[in-house]
Amino acid sequence: MLVTASQLAAFLAAAALITLSPGPDNLMVLSQGISRGRRQGMAFGLGCALGCLNHTLLAALGISALIAASPLAFTALKIAGGAYLVYLGWGAIRSPGTSFRADGDGSPQGSLLATFRRGLIANAINPKVVLFFLAFLPQFVNPAHGSAGLQTAILGTIFTLQGALIFGSLGYFSGHVGQWLAKSRKASQWLDRAAGTIFIGLGLRLILAR
Template sequence: MNGIIHFETFLITGILLNLTPGNDTIFILTKSIAQGKKAGMISALGISSGSIVHTILAALGLSIIMAKSIIVFNITKCIGAAYLMYVGYKMLTDKSKLQTDNISKSGNVNYWKIYRDAMLTNILNPKVALFFIAFLPQFINPSQQNTVFPFLLLGATFIITGTIWCFVLAIFSSAIFSKLKSNKKVSYYINKVCGIALVGLGIKVALSERK
């Protein structure tokens, strides 16, 4: 199949991996809970866009540079961790209450910023790059001369299934907390908890090691 082997196994494994909670899951959940369903879905699209970048880089062989160079890995890791902690800090210091339907309609939420933050946190996570160059080649025929197309096809499949799952997360997590949005005190603390979660996620990324 276009240089791809064991596609069914790849599909099942990819879905299971997407269901496993990770950094991207935490980011989407915090945005969904703090700023609503649309913000969560925009975050999912941002994460998916970052994965597209990783897929293209892996297909072209550029991600190997990160895998081979500890300096490049650490620089990327530190930038990504710092950015996550910055986003979390902004949520911690934000004095506004959680998103409501009326606020959402007024256009006060910067969805472009949410998309950008999600995409950058994914792109700047070196573990994602290492995952793509370690996982996808296992399902490409070793005798295949041009591996770019199989890489892109496998990457697209993984991203599509992952995006669907992220949409489900955004919808359900925002629905669960929607009734709390009218409570100013509760909404204030939820916003802070989400900020702490992102700061903690940044620290986790900073302390991660290449394996």
């Protein structure tokens, strides 16, 4: 058996604690849910979670180790990821405000697929998540159970699934807060600006971090 029950239980406990701990992904999901409604928050959260599949594949193939060993590659990826977050933040700040539907679901007009894609890309190109997966997943791999690469892929997929559940829930409940706050287009515009400021701050932090 590649992954035992005890191995899986320990991994899930650690993964859930890490996912729930305050961090950039949580802030981005919460800001999207508050500023744009629960469905948009859930879409962005699911995108962030599924972006982990990219890091799982890299870790399983050993490419993450190559990226970590190359300062130039890591710096380039870090700048690209930070610039993308700044781009998302600037777009939110320039937003004229979001009109919430009157059907009570707190969902603004707009493409859920586009929001999902933004979350996916924001996570998939984050080099810190690349390094996190490289450091975290191998701790729960037991070479005696078989292929280390396959175990890494299984554990990474499980991490993605629990992340989708937690981030989706964060997006849903933060959307309720957003629906309560967004009583007018002007209020919604300020929510977008707040969300944009968070994205830009996280992007600059990623670019400038050593």
